[in-house]
Amino acid sequence: MMTTNKFEFALSLNLIVLTAALLVGVSQAQNSPTDFLSAHNNARANVSVGAMTWDATVAKYAQDYADLRKADCQLVHSTGGSYGENIAWSSSSNFTGVAAVNLWVAEKAFYSYPANTCQSGKVCGHYTQVVWRNSIRLGCGRVTCNNGGTFIICSYDPREFASMGRFSHMKLGSSVPRMSLLIVTMSLLIQTSQASPRPYDYLKGHNDARANVGVAPLVWNKTVAAYAREYASKRSADCNLIHSEGPYGENIAMGPGGGPFPVKYAVIMWLSEGRNYDYASNSCRGPGCGHYTQVVWRNSIHLGCAKVICDNGGTFIICSYDPPGNYIGERPY
Numbered sequence: 001m002m003t004t005n006k007f008e009f010a011l012s013l014n015l016i017v018l019t020a021a022l023l024v025g026v027s028q029a030q031n032s033p034t035d036f037l038s039a040h041n042n043a044r045a046n047v048s049v050g051a052m053t054w055d056a057t058v059a060k061y062a063q064d065y066a067d068l069r070k071a072d073c074q075l076v077h078s079t080g081g082s083y084g085e086n087i088a089w090s091s092s093s094n095f096t097g098v099a100a101v102n103l104w105v106a107e108k109a110f111y112s113y114p115a116n117t118c119q120s121g122k123v124c125g126h127y128t129q130v131v132w133r134n135s136i137r138l139g140c141g142r143v144t145c146n147n148g149g150t151f152i153i154c155s156y157d158p159r160e161f162a163s164m165g166r167f168s169h170m171k172l173g174s175s176v177p178r179m180s181l182l183i184v185t186m187s188l189l190i191q192t193s194q195a196s197p198r199p200y201d202y203l204k205g206h207n208d209a210r211a212n213v214g215v216a217p218l219v220w221n222k223t224v225a226a227y228a229r230e231y232a233s234k235r236s237a238d239c240n241l242i243h244s245e246g247p248y249g250e251n252i253a254m255g256p257g258g259g260p261f262p263v264k265y266a267v268i269m270w271l272s273e274g275r276n277y278d279y280a281s282n283s284c285r286g287p288g289c290g291h292y293t294q295v296v297w298r299n300s301i302h303l304g305c306a307k308v309i310c311d312n313g314g315t316f317i318i319c320s321y322d323p324p325g326n327y328i329g330e331r332p333y
């Protein structure tokens with residue numbers, strides 16, 4: 001049996017061969033969406049990463065590709081898709097979805113969190129995709145091949161951005177990520193339009209939240225705002241939720257096209273994560289709280305934000321914080 005990850009690390013050989021011994025104890029169905037999901041979400045919960053949800057569109061992509069592989073069961077990745085992808089194959093017809101995920105999760109032993117690398121000569125890219133914080137939608141497919149084997153694929157949306165450089169800014173399993181992403185659903189869009197936002201529009205929500213926890217207000221800073229504006233204009237071509245990797249703390253949000261997306265709602269979304277933050281243990285529950293902790297981070301005093309309408313009609317919003325917050329092991333306030 002072998003598994004391979006589409007967005008592997010450059011130094012690894014991308015294939016691992018596992019012995020049949022790993023299959024012992026695997027039985028029954030364990031191929032339902034719930035089975036795939038809970039195998040993923042258990043591994044994520046273990047490193048304090050929020051759960052994924054099953055997505056019908058992603059699942060259709062995965063199953064369609066599995067069906068294509070029915071003829072040969074070859075361990076070949078799909079092409080042209082935009083999702084992250086883990087695949088697995090077994091010569092056995094009773095290889096289950098849960099068994100495949102367990103194989104991927106077993107690579108955890110080869111992942112070094114402090115160094116954020118895979119152990120030399122080992123593969124851990126399947127594992128990091130499973131627990132990738134920003135991959136929030138899952139869909140998997142499984143097929144029994146004509147030769148009697150089994151082909152399994154899981155697709156992840158959004159995919160892991162897998163260069164080690166970027167990766168290092170998005171450490172897995174930290175209680176509070178230094179940076180985090182947010183995708184806002186259409187349901188949050190309220191039909192109010194807004195002209196070019198003013199500093200007050202960003203500051204108000206931030207400073208109300210800070211006052212609530214006894215933290216001094218942020219002040220608008222032109223240098224920081226210029227940085228945010230420059231990065232927002234860079235993202236206007238694609239609206240991708242990609243961080244700038246700059247010197248400041250950073251919250252970003254994207255509103256899909258089809259309606260106005262006032263900055264107020266981006267801030268509300270970030271603040272809504274406050275309910276996931278547990279002060280006593282200084283950790284995030286469930287879907288994360290890194291945007292919130294950045295907003296109320298006591299030592300962050302300068303704020304600069306920008307909003308841009310992208311070429312695809314979406315809205316990209318960025319707030320930059322100086323000095324940056326979300327240092328692991330420190331409390332926001």
Ligand SMILES: *[C@@H]1O[C@H](CO)[C@@H](O)[C@H](O)[C@H]1NC(C)=O
Nearest residue numbers: 025026027028091092093094
């Ligand atoms: C899986 O199938 C193989 C034959 O392909 C069989 O030997 C094995 O006992 C089966 N394992 C389980 C758990 O059903």
Ligand SMILES: *[C@@H]1O[C@H](CO)[C@@H](O)[C@H](O)[C@H]1NC(C)=O
Nearest residue numbers: 039042043044045046105108
């Ligand atoms: C989660 O952690 C527990 C113990 O810390 C371990 O027994 C379990 O196997 C882990 N589960 C996964 C999916 O990593």
Ligand SMILES: *[C@@H]1O[C@H](CO)[C@@H](O)[C@H](O)[C@H]1NC(C)=O
Nearest residue numbers: 219220221222223224302322
């Ligand atoms: C704005 O922020 C920069 C650093 O990002 C800092 O050097 C500068 O002093 C700040 N300006 C004001 C007026 O505080």
